[in-house]
Amino acid sequence: MFLFANATIYIGLAIAIYALLITTLGISTKNQKLINSGKGGLIALFVCAALAMISLFYLLGTSQFQYQYVSDYTSSELPIIYKLTALWAGNAGSLLLWTFFLTLYTIMIAFSRKMKGNPMVPYISAILLANAVFFFFILGFVAKPFLLLDTVPLEGKGLNPMLQNPGMIIHPVTLYLGYVGLAIPFAFAMAALILKNVDDFWIKMTRRWTIIAWLFLSLGNIFGGQWAYVELGWGGYWAWDPVENASFMPWLTATAFLHSVMIQERKNMLKIWNISLIIVSYALTLFGTFLVRSGVLTSVHAFANSNLGLYFLIFMGVAVILALYVLMSRYNLLKRSAGEFQSFVSKESSFLVNNLLLVGAAFAVFWGTIFPLVSEAVRGTKVTVGLPFFNKVEAPILLSMMFVMAVCPMLAWQRSTVKNLRKNFMIPAILAVVGMILMVVLGIQKAWAVIGYGVIILLLITHYLEFYRGVKARRKMTNEKPLVALYRLMIRNRRRYGGYIVHLGIAFITMGIIGSQNYDVETMKTVALGQSIELKDYRLNYERLDQKKEGINDIVYADITVFKNGKRLGTFQPEKVFYGNWDQPSSEVAIISSVKEDLYIVLSAWEDDGKATFVVKINPMMNWLWFGSFMIVIGALFAVWNGKYGNVTPRYTGVRKEVS
Template sequence: MYIIGTVTIYLGLVISIYALIAFIIGIRKQNQSWINSGKNSVLMMFFISSILMTLLFLALGTDQYQFKYVSTYTSSDLALIYKLCALWAGNAGSLLLWTFFLTMYNAMVIFSKKMKANPMVPYISSILLGNTIFFYFLLATTAKPFELNEVIPREGNGLNPMLQDPGMILHPVTLYLGYVGMAVPFAFAIAALMLKNVDSFWIRMTRRWTLLAWLFLTLGNVIGGWWAYLELGWGGYWAWDPVENASFMPWLTVTAFLHSVMIQERKQMLKVWNLSLIILSYSLTLFGTFLVRSGVLTSVHAFGDSNLGTYFLIFMAFAVIFAMYVMMSRYQLLKKDSGQFESFLSKESSFLINNLILVGATFAVFWGTIFPLVSEAVKGTKVTVGIPFFNTVMSPILLGLMFVMAVCPLIAWQKSTVKNLQKNFVVPALLSIIVAVILFVFGIRGAYPLVSFGIVSFMLLTHLLEIYRGVRARRSVTKEAYPVALVRLMTKNRRRYGGYTVHFGIALMAIGIIGSQNFDVETMKTVAIGETIQLENFKVTYEELGQKREGMNDVVYAVLSVEKDGKKLGKVIPEKIFFGNNNQPPSTRVGLLSSWEEDLYTVLSTWEADKRATFVVRINPLVKWIWTGGIVVIIGTLFAIWGGKYNQITPRYTGAERKVS
């Protein structure tokens, strides 16, 4: 297997180089035979990367400890699913997964029906091949997944306890699909620039690819927050960890891109801005990979110190310089026939403000993330930027974004009048003020949460008003029942109403974030069996301390009964898991009672021989709204991507008119 795996990696590197050369020759000579050869080579590369994935899965699943990667990340007592998930637990395996996704995306793009005979194909595939060659080079020289041990160990080291969680199955894979997926719109954008065709056609071709990458980034971030909430035992879901930030920053810039391209499609505006956002988003995915693998910043998610960070930094610099050179060489063409803003009170302006807020948020996160490096370079001391900084900076940005999201659906294109603004916003504004007053009456006194909930209410109400008007207009023409009119209106306008559904999901997540950040309470107390912990209207009684065996692992657990306002809610069982052949600290499994109003979050901290135990008990309000909002966002994105009418993609670019032999 070692020989097969190693030879196959070198074969993948050789074929990827050949495919790139074939496309370059085909482009320069306008020879279809060379282009077809390049396409076939791309398909062969996907087949090769699939073989490599299968080989490593087989080695991991069958405990073949002659391989250093297998012995480092698995052990015989590890469940099969986690043995297989160890493929993306370390550098070599995760880079192989990245390569597999790259070749998969490349094959999907060039063999898509909508891309058949499109002259952009060799350009797009060449750019993706540049990425693929880089990753095959790393697999062949630095991060070798089939490297052998000098001495074959009897047992493996096992998987990091924090990674032995269901989140490990989905979180890294979805993030990688998002990261790698961003290479596709980047390749489309650079290909369009190289062909000197800079209208909105390339945007329509790549819209679904961009939405797909954004969907996977969203999934990865939401699943990561859910995993941290249940696994780490600190009571939160987002710690502004450098690697968390690395996945959040491209999400912000891609979100900005998805909004601003609508202006280019409709008004031929913001061409340079949109290309810059694509380049920035792609660069941030590489930057995130650099952070994970360089060891320059401390993170529970990082793979540790390695020289891979240097390679990624060089590759990122090359990619950015190349992309900026191509864009600037077409700058005059991009500015030609570009539309202009006619009024500040217009939908175009609201989209632009939305973009500026999102990019400002990206810069704030970026600065907070790299500040320890800057401080170390300037003063020689690494100053860590913590959660308070990010929360303080990002909270007003979140509110500003929610306000712009509220205004955008009801504001007119080109120019809105004061009369139009009054007609559209007076009722939602008054109702949102009423919501804030009701919350004040029910005991919420802080200015920030009152304003925040008011703005979120305003956003939800403007969207509901827009949907109601659309349904009413359709019903007046078709005489359909309201539910039928709603369904048909949405299915006929999937992009718009899928976007509104995503906005609803964001609003639900905002409700959860505002509630959990402003009203959480916590206590820590040591109690004996039979004693209680009182936290607001919750009464938690310590009933039992026990120990059990789960495979090779020892689990210490406590049984707690929970009452609220004198009513029994049930029992929670917080646990500490000690892994059999791992010297790392025990893992935490929280005891959780969740409702729409709040989560009761319990952690078993320590215990004594006499069974006295110390517990952390938290009340986290509205956290369930975050996960529900994430699901709604995903549903809305899938609705916008799936089905419906789609502009036919025809090869109307310059290269299509040139004769190909």
Template sequence: MNIIVNLSIYLALILSIYAFVAFVLGIRKQDQRLIDSARGATLSIFILASISTLLLFYLLGTSQFQFQYVYQYTSSDLPLLYKLAAFWAGNAGSLLLWTFFLTMYAVMVAYSRKMRRNPMTPYIVAIMTLNMIFFYLILAFVTKPFILLDGVPVEGRGLNPMLQDPGMILHPVTIYLGYVGLAVPFAFAIASLILKSMDSFWVKMTRRWTILAWLFLTLGNVIGGYWAYTELGWGGYWAWDPVENASFMPWLTVTAYLHSVMIQERKNMLKVWNLSLIILSYALTLFGTFLVRSGVLTSVHAFSESNLGAYFLIFMAFMVIFSMYILMSRYHLLKKDTGQFESFLSKESSFLINNLILLGATFAVFWGTVFPLVSEAVRGTKVTVGIPFFNTVMSPILLALLFLMAVCPLIAWQRSTVKNLRDNFLIPAIISLVVAGLLVVMGVQGAYPIIGWTIVTFMILTHIVEFVRGTAARRKVTKESVPVALYNLMIRGRRRYGGYIVHIGIALMAFGIIGANFDEEKLLTMRVGESMEIGDYTITYEGLAQRSEGVNDIVFANMKIEKNGRNLGYMQPERMFYLNWEEPSTNVAVRSTLSEDLYIVLSAWEQDQRATFKFKVNPLVKWIWIGTWVVTIGAIFAIWNGRYGNIVPRYAGPRRKVY
């Protein structure tokens, strides 16, 4: 077994190097046999990566403790699901998962029906195999997933209790699918530059790849937030932690790219800008991996300190320098035959401003994240940048972004007149101002919440107007019923209306996030039978109890909940004690409604059953999770290949021999 698993790593490394060299030589010599051989090697690498992945799953699931990785992250009493999820609990396993996804994406591109005989394909897959070489070098010589111990331990160390959560099954996988997915448009972009192909073919061919990577990043971030909300017990879902920021930054830049690329497709503009955005997004995925694995910043989400960070920093620097060199060498070609902005009051101008805001947000998050390193290097003292800094800086930036998202759908391409703006925005603006007035009358405190909810209202209304206008225009021509006209309108404009659904989902998420301004929190030590009040709730502590779950013991509190005199039943916050782990974990009790969450954490207790609790009332949190579902539906709708899907023109390629 040991020979097989290690051979799969080393053989994949050799084949990765061969595939890259064969692609390069095949391109230089215009030798189709070498190209086909390299493509076959790519498929072989994927098969070997699959073997390595399946074997590690098998070793983890069957508790083969003679392997160091299995011993470090599992134990025999661990449920099978978490044994398998331990695959990505450590550096070696998570990098093997990353490599598997990378080989999977490469094979999907290499054997795509649309790309099989395209002259760009050898360049694209060669760039992806260059990434494979790096990751297999790491797996083969730096952090090995299949190291044998000298003996066979009777028992493993077990999995960190914080990782024994359903979030552990989904969060890392979705984040990696997003990270690795960005390697595809990056490879297309660099291949286009190398070939001096200055049209928008690579943009059109990577549209779905990019949206898919963006969707996985979105899901990864939100699932991570939900995991933190229910597992860590601090009462929130986003703390601007360095590792959270690491996955948020590429999300911001990819969001900017997805908007600005529409200008390139329609107006043949912003070519350099879009290439720079996709290079930056790819680089930020490597930078995020560097942060997680280097130990240079303290984070509850980071892996233990290792020397992996240096390797990722070097590889990131190499890829960025290489990419920028190729981009600058083609700059004179990219600037030819480009369109120009005709009016400030136009959709393309709003997209550009949207990009500038998103890049401003990226820089703010980046600076807040790395400032502790800068301060330590300059002053010798690591200064921590906390939540107040990020909230203060990011709140106006994100409000401006929401406003632009509200305005964009109803602004025309090329030029909008004052009359158009008045006709399009008058009714949504009046209703939104009425909402703002009602918020003031209701006693809502704070400028940001009032402005934020007003903009969210405006944003949802402008998108509804766009659906209504489109449906009405179609009915006028086709005489269809309203449901049929709306359905046909949407399926014939999947990208456009899928994007609008995504915007509505973002608005719902923003609605919930703004509610955090009105949370209430209390930390109390209570005796049995004692009651407390928070918000509209009366909570009575009725004592502690204990139960077993497998080999683990759970201590929980019985809390009777009443709201405005109405009995709502019981909530049971818990602390779980593990046989193979010193520190217990927290299981938060949450009662969630559309208006608010009641959140209770059991922190500590005494012999006489006095117990200390954290109580929180978090308004509107559920709308964040609802908004995420809407975003997911919109993104899938936008990329789904229906009968009326987006038609991509055939690409003849540059004037050279087709391989």
């Protein structure tokens, strides 16, 4: 097994190098046989990656502790699902997963029916193969997944308790699908520039790929936040941790890219901007991987210190320099063929403003993340940037983006007249102001919260009007019933209305963020058996403290009966788990959710006489955050579903467009 598993890596590296060289040679000599040979190598490369994955799954699942990776991340007592998901618990396994997804994406592009006969395919394959060579090299010589130990241990070290959560099954996988997915539009963009194709064909061909990558990044961030909320016992869902930021930055720039490409398609603008955005998005995926694996920043999510960070930094630098060289070599070509803005008050201008805000948000996160490194290099002292900095900087940017999202649907393309603005914005603006006044009357006094909810009201109204006017116009033409008209309107404009659903999801997420960040209440109290903790409308009766055993783990738990406004909600059990093969215990929190708020209970400490210390927190509007996340996923799936893009994607003839 040892020889077979390692052979999949080294043979994969050899095939990746061969396929890259033969494809490049085929391109330079215009020899289709060589290109076809490289294309066949892609299949063999995918088979090698798949066999390596299967091999590591088998070793983990059968507890082959003679392998260092298996010994480091599993134990015989670990449930089988976590034995298998330990594949992405460490450096070597997670990079193997990345490599598998990369080879999978590559063959999906190379053998796509839509790409058949497309002269861009060899260039795209070569770019993705260069990535594959790097990752197979890392697996073969730096982070080896199939390394044998000198002596075979009787038992493995086990999996970090924080990773023994359903989030471990989904969160890393979705993030890697998003990270690797952004390499696809990057490869298309570089191939288009090399061929001097400055039209929007590459954008139309990669639209679905970009949305899918964006969707997986969204899912990764959502599942990561939910995982932190239920597992870490701190009552929050986003701590602006460096590794959280690493996945959030490419999400921001990819979001900007998805918006600005619509301007290029419709108005032939922002070509240089779009190429730059996709280069930055791709580079940020590598930068995030560097942060996670270098150990240069402290994070609960990061892997152990290793020399992997240097390799990723070098690879990222080379990739970015080459991409910028290709971009600058085609700069004049892109600039001459670009359109111009006709008015500051137009839909395309609002898209540009939104792009600047998204990129500004990404830069703020980037600066806050790397500032400890900069401060250490300049002053010799590592200065940590925490929650206050990110919240103060990102909050106004978020609200500004929400405002742009609210007004954009009401603006006309090219130029909006005063009459058009008055007609579209008068009623929504009045209703938003009335809503803000009512909030103040009802006791919402914090300025940012009032402004934020006012902007959300404006967004909800303008988006409702978009649906209403579309249905009204369709019914006038077809006499369809309202629901039928709505359904047919949406399925014939999937991209537009899918985007609106995503906007509504972001509005609900913002509602949850504003509520939970501004109006959360927390208490920490030590009580004896039979005593109560009161917090706002809740009363928590401490009934019992006991202990139980599950496998090799010891669990201390408390029975807490919860009442709200005198009504019994039930008995709940916050726990503290002590692991037989891990020094650090973990908290299993009790969460009572409602539409209005979450009651969050943590068993913090206890004494021999039965006294126990509990942390009790009320997090308002939390379910709106998760509901908004669900809407984002639905909107993205709706926008990408059913292949409607075939109607807007031209058949490529291979003719180059050049501007002399």
